[in-house]
Amino acid sequence: MADALLEVEGVVTQYGPVIALHGVSFRxxxxxxxxxxxxxxxxxxxxxxxxxxxxRCTHGHVKLHSDSKELxxxxxxxxQIVKVGVVQSPEGRQVFADLTVDENLEMGAYTRRDRSxxxxxxxxxxxxxxxxxxxxxxxxxxxxxxxxxxxxxGRALMARPRLLLMxxxxxxxxxxxxxxxxxxxxxxxxxxxxxxxLVEQDVSLALQVSHHGYVLTTGTVVLEGSSERLRADESxxxxxxxx
Amino acid sequence: MHFxxxxxxxxxxxxxxxxxxxxxxxxxxxxxxxxxxxxxxMATFCTYIGWTFIVADRMxxxxxxxxxxxxxxxxxxxxxxxxxxPVERAPELAVVIVTLGLxxxxxxxxxxxxxxxxxxxxxxxxxxxxxxxxxxxxRPHLGVxxxxxxxMALIFxxxxxxxxxxxxxxxxxxxxxxxxxxxxxxxxxxLGWGLAAAVGGAAGIFTANLxxxxxxxxxxxxxxxxxxxxxxxxxxxxxxxxxxxxxxxxESLAGTSxxxxxxxxxxxxxxxxxxxxLIRPAGxxxxxxxxxx
Numbered sequence: 001m002a003d004a005l006l007e008v009e010g011v012v013t014q015y016g017p018v019i020a021l022h023g024v025s026f027r028x029x030x031x032x033x034x035x036x037x038x039x040x041x042x043x044x045x046x047x048x049x050x051x052x053x054x055x056r057c058t059h060g061h062v063k064l065h066s067d068s069k070e071l072x073x074x075x076x077x078x079x080q081i082v083k084v085g086v087v088q089s090p091e092g093r094q095v096f097a098d099l100t101v102d103e104n105l106e107m108g109a110y111t112r113r114d115r116s117x118x119x120x121x122x123x124x125x126x127x128x129x130x131x132x133x134x135x136x137x138x139x140x141x142x143x144x145x146x147x148x149x150x151x152x153x154g155r156a157l158m159a160r161p162r163l164l165l166m167x168x169x170x171x172x173x174x175x176x177x178x179x180x181x182x183x184x185x186x187x188x189x190x191x192x193x194x195x196x197x198l199v200e201q202d203v204s205l206a207l208q209v210s211h212h213g214y215v216l217t218t219g220t221v222v223l224e225g226s227s228e229r230l231r232a233d234e235s236x237x238x239x240x241x242x243x
Numbered sequence: 244m245h246f247x248x249x250x251x252x253x254x255x256x257x258x259x260x261x262x263x264x265x266x267x268x269x270x271x272x273x274x275x276x277x278x279x280x281x282x283x284x285m286a287t288f289c290t291y292i293g294w295t296f297i298v299a300d301r302m303x304x305x306x307x308x309x310x311x312x313x314x315x316x317x318x319x320x321x322x323x324x325x326x327x328x329p330v331e332r333a334p335e336l337a338v339v340i341v342t343l344g345l346x347x348x349x350x351x352x353x354x355x356x357x358x359x360x361x362x363x364x365x366x367x368x369x370x371x372x373x374x375x376x377x378x379x380x381x382r383p384h385l386g387v388x389x390x391x392x393x394x395m396a397l398i399f400x401x402x403x404x405x406x407x408x409x410x411x412x413x414x415x416x417x418x419x420x421x422x423x424x425x426x427x428x429x430x431x432x433x434l435g436w437g438l439a440a441a442v443g444g445a446a447g448i449f450t451a452n453l454x455x456x457x458x459x460x461x462x463x464x465x466x467x468x469x470x471x472x473x474x475x476x477x478x479x480x481x482x483x484x485x486x487x488x489x490x491x492x493x494e495s496l497a498g499t500s501x502x503x504x505x506x507x508x509x510x511x512x513x514x515x516x517x518x519x520x521l522i523r524p525a526g527x528x529x530x531x532x533x534x535x536x
Contacts, residue, residue, distance in 0.1 A: 082425030092421040096413045107413050110406070111425035115517060159425065 003065065005030040005161055005195050006051070010060035010226075011074070013043075013050045022219040023060060028163065033189050033196040035206040035227065038216035044092055044199040047216070048165050051197075052088045053078040066162070083111045085162035087109040091199075092171065093152040097141030101132050103141050104151055108158025118158070128184050144154040146177035153181070155190070164188075167199045178202070182209050207231045249378055250495045257385035257453070258491015259391040263446035264461075264468035264476065265444055265483035266395055267346075267439040273414045273478045274435045277327070277338050282346035283461030283468070289315040290348045291357050293448050294364055294456055304367045309449060312441045318399030319440025323433045342535055353458040366453035387449040391512075394445045397436065411435060463509065467494060473519050476529020485527065490515060494514040 006028040013021040021043045028034045036044045049055045052064050053076055062073040064084060073081050090199075098103050105125060109118045126133035129150040135143060140151055151168055156164055163231040166185070170178040186209055189196050200206035207213055207227040215230075222234060230236055260290040264282060270441065271279045277286075293311030296302040296457040302310070326345065330338050368386025380388075385499050400409040414421040414431040452463055471490040475482025519526060 048318060054419065054422065077427075078422045079427050080426045082423070088424055090422050092418060094417055094423075096416045096420065099413060100410070103409055103413075106406070107421070107424050107426075110410055155424070220388055 003030055004028065005065055006049070006197065007063045007065070008047070009063070010062070011050055011057045011062060012059035013046055013057045015046075020219055021050065021057070024216070024219065024221055024223065025060075026214045026221055029196050029212070031189075031193055031196055032211040033186070033198060033209055034212045034214070035198045035200055035210040036214050037200065037203050037206060039043050040201075041218070042216040043219040044216055045167055046201055046219075047193060047239070048088060048090075048167050050074070051081075051086065051165060053081045065068055065140070069209050081113070082159055085160065086167040086221050087156045087159040087161035088167065089149075089152045089156040089167065089169065089243070091167035092143075093148045095140040095143070095148050095155070098139055100137050101143070101151060102136045104155050105132070105158050106154035111159060115179075117160075121158055121160065128188065129154050146173050146181070149173060149177075149181055149183075153185070157194075161194055162198060163195045165197050165199075166200060168218075169198075170200060170202045170205065178205065185209065206229070215241055247496065247499065248382060250499050252378060252380050252491050253384065254457055254492035254495030255488055256380065256388040256491070257495065258471075258488040259388045259395075259500050260446050260449050260453075260464060260487070261467045261471045261491050262487025263391045263395060263442055263449070264464055265471035265487045266398065267443040268468060268472045269475070269483040270398075270435055270439040270442070272472070273480075274411070274432060275331075276335065277342065278469075278477075279345075279439070280339070280342040280351055280465075282443050283447075283465035284346050284349035284353070285315070285528070286450075287456075287458060287461045288353050289318065289440070289444035290364070290447035290451050290460075291353055293444075294357075294362060294451070297365060304365060305509070307406060308445075311448065315444030316437040316441040317420050320433045320437040322440070324338070327436070328429070328432075341402060347349075350458060358459070359457035359458055361457040362475060364448070364456045366452040368452070376498035383452055385454055391446065391449055394442060399480065401438075407431075421461070459517035466509065467491070470515040473516050474526055476526025478530060479526065479528035482526055482528030494536040501508045 004027040008023050010023045011021055012019065012023055014185060023123060024043065024047055036045055036047060046055065050057050051073060053073065056076050064071040064086060066075050068083060073086065096107060105122055112118055115192065131147055132151055132154055140148065169181055182205060185196060188194055195223055198206060207230055210227045213225065213227045213230045214221050267282050268279060271277055289311050293307050296305055296310055297307035322345065326341060330341055340393035342477050366383045366386065368382045370382045372381045373385060402412055410421065410426045411434060413432045414426055414428045418428045447461060450460055454460065467490050472483050474490060475486030493515065494508055494511055497503040497511045498505045503511065
């Protein structure tokens with residue numbers, strides 16, 4: 001059995017009096033691409049925001065199994081969470097529109113101090129996404145949606161993540177571009193050994209690229225399994241995934 | 244209207260002060276959405292601190308100047324942390340009232356500690372006017388113009404070339420994304436208030452170089468700085484500086500023109516504000532915010 005990198009246990013998250021997550025539990029194994037599926041409002045984005053520390057859970061905890069020690073992310077600030085290598089490419093891309101592509105990448109490396117490593121990683125990101133290299137001096141807001149998504153992922157990679165959280169990378173993109181981006185994500189996962197937690201509405205695509213999947217409905221995990229099994233199971237598909 | 248080059252020169256010098264105060268206002272406005280009405284009074288207070296060091300303690304001018312700006316910076320940081328942070332999520336009107344409260348507090352502090360009698364503030368720019376043809380500029384005016392341009396250039400360089408400056412710009416553009424990159428956005432806001440207070444403090448000292456130091460010295464300056472910030476577009480630092488210079492020139496021309504004159508020149512600032520809001524609400528350099536609904 002593979003070893004867990006991230007463990008989410010009984011997490012309850014509230015927006016004021018409204019409970020968004022009713023005790024969510026799942027795990028992400030090292031080296032895998034794991035996907036969280038579910039309809040709008042199921043709590044996928046809330047889960048990622050809780051892991052990143054933007055939201056505080058009222059019960060349960062999020063743990064990261066670092067090299068030798070166990071870190072409790074749910075007690076850490078968003079800054080600390082980035083520093084231990086859990087980095088998010090958020091929903092809607094959220095690039096810094098008025099900053100250049102290059103400055104956006106610099107921001108991704110904000111927590112790092114190693115100048116030469118940053119420079120090398122920038123070159124690597126531009127290898128994965130050549131278009132970012134071509135648009136280096138351009139304001140990020142002038143990029144197309146697909147290019148902004150690439151920048152958002154590239155920016156997250158600049159932080160040297162061990163766990164990359166991706167929220168709806170396909171949102172508003174043409175299928176071909178989405179395909180291209182997912183290919184690159186798979187390459188990054190394979191070649192760099194970066195573990196990925198992927199939230200995605202395009203269920204069939206997410207199950208094609210991931211190893212394992214969890215299905216969320218109204219704030220709880222109702223189903224889990226290997227992506228292969230989830231994809232094959234007719235009744236699962238119809239009742240939970242709706243395609 | 245008689246177009247007087249000499250008046251334009253004088254206006255640019257005074258306008259550089261308006262630009263600096265407008266820059267301070269814009270720095271805070273674009274990161275927090277707050278207009279800091281106390282900016283001028285904080286500046287006056289820091290100018291008195293500088294006066295205490297330079298005149299009472301006989302410190303060399305530029306050392307006293309630097310110490311006063313450092314004090315202003317810490318004051319700005321402290322105010323953000325202690326007074327503004329608790330009302331950060333409160334309705335905007337509440338925050339406005341808080342800055343008005345700060346206005347009163349600092350005005351009273353200056354008056355209470357240093358009394359209302361106007362004090363001369365030493366200037367390192369001494370000597371007669373510099374003549375070019377039949378035009379001239381007084382050395383204090385020239386010194387103030389150059390120093391405030393240097394202060395503003397330093398601020399721009401900080402934002403453009405340093406990592407912290409970049410993080411501050413990013414935090415302004417998208418606080419959530421900045422936090423996801425590991426930026427402590429609260430700290431950036433504190434830093435922003437500190438920088439704004441330091442720029443304001445510099446403008447206060449420059450103002451005192453040109454007129455006498457008294458507790459209400461920055462009142463008039465702040466009004467013109469508002470006009471400058473609105474003219475430049477409240478979100479644009481470059482706009483604030485350009486707006487400041489334009490408003491300074493306009494004031495100077497209005498003050499000497501026969502049908503406005505010095506008695507009526509203060510309303511000119513308000514006319515500028517009203518006209519800009521009517522014709523081009525985003526100002527010269529500001530960006531209209533387009534949001535998808």
